[in-house]
Amino acid sequence: MTVITAPDSGLVGLASRRGRRRPSLLIGLSLLIVVLVATCAIFGSLLAPHPANAQDLLAGVHTASGRHWLGTDDFGRDIFSRLIVGARAAVIGPVLIALGALVIGNALGLIAGYVGGRTDYFIMRLADLVWALPGLLIAIVVVGVIGGGYYIAVAVLIVLTFPIDARIVRGATLQQRTMPYVEAAATLGLSPWRLMIRHIWPNLLPLVMANTFLNFAFSLVSLAGLSFLGLGVPLNTPDWGAMLAQNLPLIQTNPLACLAPAAALVLTATSMNLIGDWVYERLSDRGRAR
Amino acid sequence: MSGGLTAGPAGEPAAGGDPLLQVRGLRIASRIQGVQRVITVGSDFSLAPGETLGIVGESGSGKSMTARALIGLLPAGVRAEGEVIYRGRNVLALPEHELRQLRGAELAMVFQDPFTMLNPLMRCGAQIVELIRDENGRPLRRAARRAEAVRRLAEVGITDAAVADAYPAELSGGMRQRVGIAASIARDPQVLIADEPSTALDVTTQREILARLREVQQGRGMGLILITHDLRVAFALCDRVLVLYAGSVLETAGAAPMEAEPLHPYTLGLLLSDPPVDRRLSQMAAIPGSVPAPGDVAGTCTFAARCEWRADACTAAAPPLTQVAAGRWSACLRVAEIGPQMQAARAGAQAARDGDAGRAASPAAAGTAGAVVTVRDLEKVFGSSHRAGRRVPALKGVSLQIGADEAVGLVGESGSGKTTLGRCLAGLERPTAGTVLVNGRDATQQAGLSRAERRRLRRTVQMVFQDPYSTLNPARTIGATLAEAIAAADEQGRDIRAAVGELLERVGLPARYAERKPVALSGGERQRVAIARALAVRPRLIVCDEPVSALDVSVQAQILNLLTEVRRELAVSYLFITHDLAVVRQVAERVYVLREGLVVEEGQTGAVLDRPQHWYTRMLVDSIPSSDEAWLARAAEAESERLGSGDGDDADDSRARIAR
Numbered sequence: 037m038t039v040i041t042a043p044d045s046g047l048v049g050l051a052s053r054r055g056r057r058r059p060s061l062l063i064g065l066s067l068l069i070v071v072l073v074a075t076c077a078i079f080g081s082l083l084a085p086h087p088a089n090a091q092d093l094l095a096g097v098h099t100a101s102g103r104h105w106l107g108t109d110d111f112g113r114d115i116f117s118r119l120i121v122g123a124r125a126a127v128i129g130p131v132l133i134a135l136g137a138l139v140i141g142n143a144l145g146l147i148a149g150y151v152g153g154r155t156d157y158f159i160m161r162l163a164d165l166v167w168a169l170p171g172l173l174i175a176i177v178v179v180g181v182i183g184g185g186y187y188i189a190v191a192v193l194i195v196l197t198f199p200i201d202a203r204i205v206r207g208a209t210l211q212q213r214t215m216p217y218v219e220a221a222a223t224l225g226l227s228p229w230r231l232m233i234r235h236i237w238p239n240l241l242p243l244v245m246a247n248t249f250l251n252f253a254f255s256l257v258s259l260a261g262l263s264f265l266g267l268g269v270p271l272n273t274p275d276w277g278a279m280l281a282q283n284l285p286l287i288q289t290n291p292l293a294c295l296a297p298a299a300a301l302v303l304t305a306t307s308m309n310l311i312g313d314w315v316y317e318r319l320s321d322r323g324r325a326r
Numbered sequence: 327m328s329g330g331l332t333a334g335p336a337g338e339p340a341a342g343g344d345p346l347l348q349v350r351g352l353r354i355a356s357r358i359q360g361v362q363r364v365i366t367v368g369s370d371f372s373l374a375p376g377e378t379l380g381i382v383g384e385s386g387s388g389k390s391m392t393a394r395a396l397i398g399l400l401p402a403g404v405r406a407e408g409e410v411i412y413r414g415r416n417v418l419a420l421p422e423h424e425l426r427q428l429r430g431a432e433l434a435m436v437f438q439d440p441f442t443m444l445n446p447l448m449r450c451g452a453q454i455v456e457l458i459r460d461e462n463g464r465p466l467r468r469a470a471r472r473a474e475a476v477r478r479l480a481e482v483g484i485t486d487a488a489v490a491d492a493y494p495a496e497l498s499g500g501m502r503q504r505v506g507i508a509a510s511i512a513r514d515p516q517v518l519i520a521d522e523p524s525t526a527l528d529v530t531t532q533r534e535i536l537a538r539l540r541e542v543q544q545g546r547g548m549g550l551i552l553i554t555h556d557l558r559v560a561f562a563l564c565d566r567v568l569v570l571y572a573g574s575v576l577e578t579a580g581a582a583p584m585e586a587e588p589l590h591p592y593t594l595g596l597l598l599s600d601p602p603v604d605r606r607l608s609q610m611a612a613i614p615g616s617v618p619a620p621g622d623v624a625g626t627c628t629f630a631a632r633c634e635w636r637a638d639a640c641t642a643a644a645p646p647l648t649q650v651a652a653g654r655w656s657a658c659l660r661v662a663e664i665g666p667q668m669q670a671a672r673a674g675a676q677a678a679r680d681g682d683a684g685r686a687a688s689p690a691a692a693g694t695a696g697a698v699v700t701v702r703d704l705e706k707v708f709g710s711s712h713r714a715g716r717r718v719p720a721l722k723g724v725s726l727q728i729g730a731d732e733a734v735g736l737v738g739e740s741g742s743g744k745t746t747l748g749r750c751l752a753g754l755e756r757p758t759a760g761t762v763l764v765n766g767r768d769a770t771q772q773a774g775l776s777r778a779e780r781r782r783l784r785r786t787v788q789m790v791f792q793d794p795y796s797t798l799n800p801a802r803t804i805g806a807t808l809a810e811a812i813a814a815a816d817e818q819g820r821d822i823r824a825a826v827g828e829l830l831e832r833v834g835l836p837a838r839y840a841e842r843k844p845v846a847l848s849g850g851e852r853q854r855v856a857i858a859r860a861l862a863v864r865p866r867l868i869v870c871d872e873p874v875s876a877l878d879v880s881v882q883a884q885i886l887n888l889l890t891e892v893r894r895e896l897a898v899s900y901l902f903i904t905h906d907l908a909v910v911r912q913v914a915e916r917v918y919v920l921r922e923g924l925v926v927e928e929g930q931t932g933a934v935l936d937r938p939q940h941w942y943t944r945m946l947v948d949s950i951p952s953s954d955e956a957w958l959a960r961a962a963e964a965e966s967e968r969l970g971s972g973d974g975d976d977a978d979d980s981r982a983r984i985a986r
Contacts, residue, residue, distance in 0.1 A: 216791035217799040217807075220856070223752050223789050224814040224863055225781030234810075238801035 063314045066307035073304050076123035084117035088274045097289045107290040109283050115293050119300060122274035126260065126301070129190045129268075133255040134248045136194035141201020142244060146232045148202065149209025160206065163199035171196045172258060179267040186269050189262050193255050201247060208243055212236045242319035249312025253305040260301050276301050345372035346549045347396070347433075347517055351408035354391050354573075358403050364621040365391045366573040367644065368408065373517065376547040378540070380560030380581065382596075383570035384617050384878040385849075389553045392570070393519045396551070397433045398425040412517070430457060434515035436539075438522040440502035444494040444509070451475030451490030454509045481545075482508045482538050500531035504538060511542060517549040518542075524559065528739040529905055529949045536563050536951075537961035555879060557596055558951035561585050562958060569593050572628040573620030575647055579654045585953055587669065589656040592629045594668050598675050599883035603908040603935065603950050607678050609890070610912060611671075612883035616848040627657070632880075635664045697763070698866045698899045699728045699751055699787065704760035706746050720746040722923035723760070728867060733893065733900040735914030735931060737907060737946065743923040744903045748869040751901065752789040765866065785815065788860035792872040794852040798844040804830070804855050805840030811862035829858040832895075834888060850881035854888065861892065867899045874909060886912055907935055907950060919943045 059067070076083060086104075092112030099107045106115035148159040175192045182188055212218060213236065221235050237244075262268040263277030276297040283293035349372065354365040366388035373379050383389040395406040398417055410417040412433065417425070437443045444453055455475045460466055466474060475490040482504040494502055503523060511518060520539060524532035540563055543550040554560050560567045561581045568578045569592065577590040588594040598611035615632045623631070626641040633640070637660060645659045658664075704724045709717040720743045728734045738744045749755040750762060753769065762769045764786050772780050791797045798807060808826045827837035833854040844852055853873060860868050870889065874882040890913065893900065902914050910917055910931060917934050919927040919942065927940040938944040948960065 216793060216797040219752075219754050220789060220791065220797065220859060221799075221810070222754065223784055223787070224811050224859075225784040226810070226814060235799055235802075239799070241801070 059314060063310060066310040066314075069303050069307040070311060073123050073127060073300075076120045077127045078124075080121045080124050084114075084120045086114035086117040088118045088121035089113065089272060097286055097293075099290050100292055106292045106296050109279075109290070109293050110286060115279075115283075115290075115296060118274040118279060119276070119296055122276050122279060122297065123300075125186070125263075125269050125273055125275035126256065126277065127304070129186065129193075129259045130252045130256040132190050133193045133197055133259075134252040136190075137197040137201050137251050138244065138248050140194070141198040142205050142237070142240075144198070145202040145205025146209055146237060149206040150213055150228060150232050150236065156206070159202065163202045166195060167199045167203075169196065172261065175258070175262060176265065176267060179262065189259060189268055193258055197251055197255065200251070201244070204243060204247055205240060208240045209236055212239055242316045245319060246312045246316035249308050249315065253308040253312075256301065256305050256308070346375045346377075346412070347373040347551075348411040349396070349409070350411070352392065352395060352410065353407045354388060354395055354400070354404060355407075356404040362621075363619070364573055364624055365404065366570075367620065367624055369568075369570070369575045370647070371568055371575070371578065373549045373551060375516070375549055376544075377566065378543060378550040378552060378564045380552045380554060380564035380567040381570055382554055382557055382560045382567055384555055384880060386572060386617050386619060387570040388573045388620065389555075389570050390521055393435065393521050393551065393553050396517075396519060397429050397435055398422075399429075399435070430510075430515065431513045432515050433517045433519065434510040434513070436503075436507050436510045436518065436520040436523045439526050440499050440506055441494075441526070443506045444502060446494055448493075449490065450492055450494060450497070450505045451479075454478050454490075454505065454512050456509075456512075458512055478508045478512055479505070481511075481542060483534075483541075484508075498531075499527050500534060503527060503531075503535050507535075507538060507542065511546070511548070514546070515548065517551065519551045519553070521553045522555070523552070525555070530739060530945055532559075533949050533951070533958065533961045537958045539563070540958055556951065557585075557593075557600060557879070558953075561953035562951045569596075572618050572623050574628050574644065574657065576629060576657045577655065578647070581953065583654060588672070589650055589654055589661050589665070589668075590629075590658045591633045591635055591664070591668065594672060595632075596879055598671065599880055601883070601886070601906075601908040601912045603911055603947075605678075606911055606932070607675075610883040610887055611675055612887055613880040614884075616850050616881055617878055627659070635660055635667070696730050697727050698730055698732075698765065699901075700761075700763040701726045701747075701751070702761045702763075704747065704750060704762065705758045706743070706750060706755060707758045720923055721750070721757070724920070724923070724925055726918050726925065726928070728899050728901055730866070731893070731897045731899060732916065733902060733914045735910035735917035736901060736903045736920060737905065737910055737917060738920035739905060739946075741922070742920040744920050745871055747920070748789065748871050748901060748903050751867070752787050752869050753784050754789070781814075785863040786865055787867045787869060788863060788865040789869045789871065790853070790856050790860055790873045792876055794849040794856070794876060795844075797856045798847075798852055798859075800844050802843070803840065804842050804844065804847070807855070808840070808858055808862055811859045815863040825862075829862055830855075832861065832892070833858045834884075848881075849877050850884055853877065853885050857885075857888065857892065861896065861898075865898060867901060869901045869903065871903045872905070873902075875904065875906065882909075889913060907946060911935055919946070 081088065090113065092108070095108065095112040097108060097110050098104055098112075101107065104114050104116065106119065108114055109118075144159050144163070148156040174196065175189060178192050179185065179189050209232075218231060218235050221231055259268055260277030260280065263275050264281040266278075266281065269275040269278055279297040280294050280301075283290075283297075286293045350370050351368045352366060352370070353368045356363045356365060369392065371379065381389050381392060391400065391404065394400050396410055396417065398420065400406060406418050408418065412428070417428065417433075420428070444450070451472060452475070455466065455471045455478070458466060458471075458474060460470075472490060476487045479485075479487075479489055484501065484504055489497065489501065489505070494505070497505065507523070518539075523539065524535045527535060536559065539550065539552075542548070552560065552563055557567075561584075564581050566578065567581050567584050569576045569590065571592050577584065577588065577593050579589065584593065585597075588597055592613075595611070595613040599613055601607070601610060613632050618628070618631065620628070625644055627633070627636075627645050630636045630640040639659055645657050647655050647657045650656045650661055702725050704721050705719070706721040707717050707719045724743070724747060726734070736744045736747065746755060750757050751764075757770055760770075764783055767783060769783055772783070775783070798804070805826050808829055809822050812822050812825050812829075826840050830837050830839055835851060835854055835858075839847070839851070839855075844855075847855065857868075873889070874885050877885060886909065889900065892898065900913065902910060904910050914931050916929065917931045918925050919934065919940065921942045927934060927938065927943045934943060935947055938947050951957065
C-alpha cells in the first residue's frame with residue numbers, strides 16, 4: 037500500500053507554540069508562594085526559629101524586632117514561628133476538601149451525565165438540595181452541636197462543596213458523550229466504566245483541575261472563617277484563622293500579629309486561583325482539537 | 327509576488343472596461359501572541375461590473391479571509407496589506423466610519439451559515455429593511471417598510487408575504503439563506519461577496535440558491551464574488567475563476583476555458599480528483615499529501631510538494647502569475663512544457679473505463695442467509711415516549727439488506743433519516759420498532775445474550791464518522807487509541823505494538839504515527855486512523871457516515887481509494903451514507919434512496935443514477951452542479967416538480983408553520 041505523508045507542518049507549529057508557553061511573572065510568584073506554604077506545612081516546626089507555643093508572659097506583646105521578625109502576641113509567642121507552623125492546619129483541611137469534592141463530585145457527575153435518566157435526576161436533585169443549604173451556617177451549626185473538631189468541619193465542607201464539581205462534570209460529560217470518539221469506543225464494546233474513566237474524564241481534566249484549585253481557595257477561606265469563630269482547630273494549635281481571631285485585639289499594639297496571618301490567607305488563596313487558571317490554559321492547549 | 331501594476335491580471339482590463347473592484351498585492355497575515363502567520367502572500371485580481379468571479383480554494387487557502395478583507399471585516403489580530411481599490415479609494419486604508427458607509431451600501435456580503443447569519447429575535451422583514459431609507463434619508467414608515475420587505479422577498483423568490491413577519495427559526499435553511507441574500511442586497515450594493523452561500527444547505531436547495539444569486543446579479547448588473555471549495559459550483563455560476571491554494575493564486579481564467587483545459591497541475595488535480603457521477607472509476611486520481619500552511623511554503627511554488635511535475639526551479643522562488651494565453655494566467659513555471667502531458671492525463675481520466683461492469687453485484691448473493699445485516703421495518707421515533715412532548719419520526723419502516731463483501735450506498739438529504747439508520751445498525755440508537763439482524767442474530771433483542779456475545783455483536787458493525795476533528799480522542803495518542811481497539815477484540819497473545827504498526831500501514835500511514843496525538847494530524851490522516859480503528863476489531867460491516875464530506879477535495883479521493891483498497895483486501899462490507907451521488911457511484915454497488923424516513927428507490931447504483939424512477943431521485947441526480955447553461959435555468963422547474971409532487975417542501979412547510 038502506498039504511504040502518503042504530508043510535510044510535518046503540524047508538529048513544527050506545535051513545537052513553537054509549546055516553546056512560547058512560559059509562565060508569566062505573576063504565575064511564577066504564585067507558584068513560589070504555594071511552594072513556600074507547602075514547605076512550611078510539611079516541615080513546620082523544623083523551620084520555625086522558635087517553638088510555636090513557647091510563651092514568654094513577662095515579655096508580652098512586642099512589635100517586630102531582630103529576634104521576633106513579626107513581633108509577639110500577648111502571651112509573648114513568636115508570630116513568625118506560629119505563622120510557619122500554622123500553615124499545616126490552614127492548608128491540610130482545604131487539600132482534603134478539594135480532593136474529597138473532586139472524587140465524590142466527579143464520580144457522581146460522570147455517572148449522572150453518562151447514564152442519564154432517573155439516575156441523573158436523582159443525583160442532580162441531591163446536589164440541588166445540598167446546594168440550597170446555607171453552607172457556612174450549616175457548618176457552624178453542625179460543628180457547634182457535635183462539638184468542635186477540625187475534621188468534622190472538613191467533612192461538612194466536603195459535603196457542601198461536591199455539588200459544584202458534580203454539576204460542572206455532569207455538564208461537560210453530556211457534551212463529551214455524543215462526541216464521535218466516545219461513540220466509536222462504545223462500538224468497540226468497551227464497558228461504560230472504561231468509557232467514562234479512560235475516554236471522557238481525561239478530556240474534562242482542564243475543567244476539573246481548575247475547579248479543584250478554586251475549591252481549595254474557597255475552603256481555605258471557609259475553614260479560616262470557622263477557626264476565626266473558634267469552631268475549627270483546637271485551642272492553642274497554631275492556625276492562621278485562629279491567629280487572626282486571637283490577635284485582633286492587638287491591632288493597636290502589634291498590628292502585624294493579625295495582619296500577617298490575614299495576608300498569608302489572602303496570598304495563598306489568590307495564588308491558588310491564579311494557578312488554577314494557568315493550569316486550565318495549559319491543559320486545554322494540550323489536546324486542542326483544531 | 328510583486329504587486330506590480332502590469333505583472334498580474336490586475337493590469338488586465340476586465341470584460342467591460344474599467345474594473346469595479348481592483349485588488350493589488352493583497353497580503354493577509356495574522357499575528358497572535360507575537361507569532362506571525364501568513365494567510366495570503368499577495369493576490370491580484372479585478373472584478374468588472376456585472377461579472378461573476380469565483381474564488382476557489384480548499385481549507386487554509388485564504389479564500390474566506392480574502393473575502394473579508396475586501397469589505398474590511400477581518401477578525402482582530404489579522405491585518406491586510408496591499409490595495410483594494412473601489413471607486414478610486416483604497417478600502418484597506420479607509421477609517422472605520424467611512425468603511426461602515428461602504429459596507430452594505432456598496433459592498434455587501436452573504437455568509438455561509440444561514441442559521442447564524444440572521445438575528446433570531448428579529449422578524450425577517452425587519453432585518454431586510456433595517457437600513458433602508460427614503461430619498462430624504464429618513465427611515466421608512468411602517469406600511470412602506472412592510473411593502474418594501476415583501477417586494478425584496480419576491481426578488482429572491484419568496485412570494486409568500488407571511489415570511490416577512492416570520493422569525494428566522496420558523497424557516498428552513500434554504501429560506502433563511504434567501505432572506506439573508508435579500509437582506510444583503512437591500513441597499514442595492516454594487517458588489518456582492520458570497521462566502522460559501524450554499525455549502526451548509528442540501529444539494530437540492532443549493533441549486534435554488536445559486537440560481538437566485540445569478541438572477542439577482544444579472545437583474546441588477548452587480549459584480550458577484552463567489553467563494554467556494556467546489557469547482558463544479560464555480561464553473562456552474564461564474565464567468566471567471568481564480569484558483570487559490572495555500573495563500574497564493576495559482577491560476578485564473580474564464581470558467582469555460584479552465585474547465586476545458588486547466589493550465590496548472592493543481593487545477594488539473596482538483597478536476598481529476600472530483601469523482602464523476604456518470605461512471606465508476608476503478609481507482610480515482612488523488613493528489614498525494616495534504617494542504618500545507620501558507621507560511622511553510624512561502625517563497626516556493628505552494629503546490630510543489632504535491633506536484634508530479636516538480637522541478638528544482640519550482641522551489642527556488644515563488645513563481646509569479648504570468649499570462650499564458652489571452653485571459654489565461656498561470657503560476658506554473660513549466661506550464662508550456664507540461665501542457666501536453668496535463669492534457670493527456672485529463673483525456674486518460676475521461677476515457678477511463680466504466681468500472682461498474684466489472685463489479686456488478688450479484689443479487690443472488692444477497693439472500694438472508696449470506697447477509698451481514700438485514701433490517702426489517704425499522705422505525706425510530708425521537709422524543710419522549712411517556713410525556714406529551716414533540717415526537718419526531720426519523721425512520722418510518724425501512725427494510726434493507728447488506729450482503730457479505732458488498733458496498734451499499736444510502737443517499738438522501740439532511741433529515742431523511744440516513745444517519746439514524748446507520749446509528750441503529752452500529753448499536754448507537756435503539757430502534758423503536760422493527761428488527762436488525764446482524765450475522766443472523768437479532769441485535770435489538772439482547773436480553774438472552776451473555777456479555778461476551780453482546781460485545782462480539784457490537785464489534786461486528788463498526789462506524790466511521792464525518793468530522794475528522796472529533797472522531798479521535800484528543801487526550802490519547804494514536805497508538806493508545808488503536809491498541810485499545812485491538813485489545814477489545816480479545817485476541818490473547820497478539821503483539822499489540824506490532825499490530826498497531828500493521829494497522830497504520832494498512833491505512834497508508836507510517837508506524838511512527840502511533841506516538842502522535844490527533845492534534846498533529848491533518849483531517850485526511852485522522853480519517854485514516856478512524857478507519858484503522860474500525861478495522862482493528864475485524865468487523866464484517868463498516869458504517870461510513872459521510873466520511874469524506876468534511877475533507878478537502880484533494881484529500882477526498884485518497885480516502886475513497888483507501889476504502890476501496892481495504893475492501894478488496896479484507897472483504898468487509900460497507901454501508902456508505904452520503905448526500906453526494908458522485909461519491910456513492912464510486913464506492914457502492916447498490917444504493918438505497920431515503921426520503922423522510924422511507925426508502926423511495928433502491929437498486930444497482932448505475933441503474934438508479936442513470937435511470938432514476940422516483941421524482942425525488944431524479945431531483946437529487948439533477949441537483950449535481952454542472953457548467954451546462956441549462957442547469958441553473960432548470961432550478962425553477964425542479965422547484966415546481968417538487969411542489970407538484972404534493973409533498974411538504976420547505977416553502978410549503980414554512981407556510982404551514984406560519985399559519986399555525
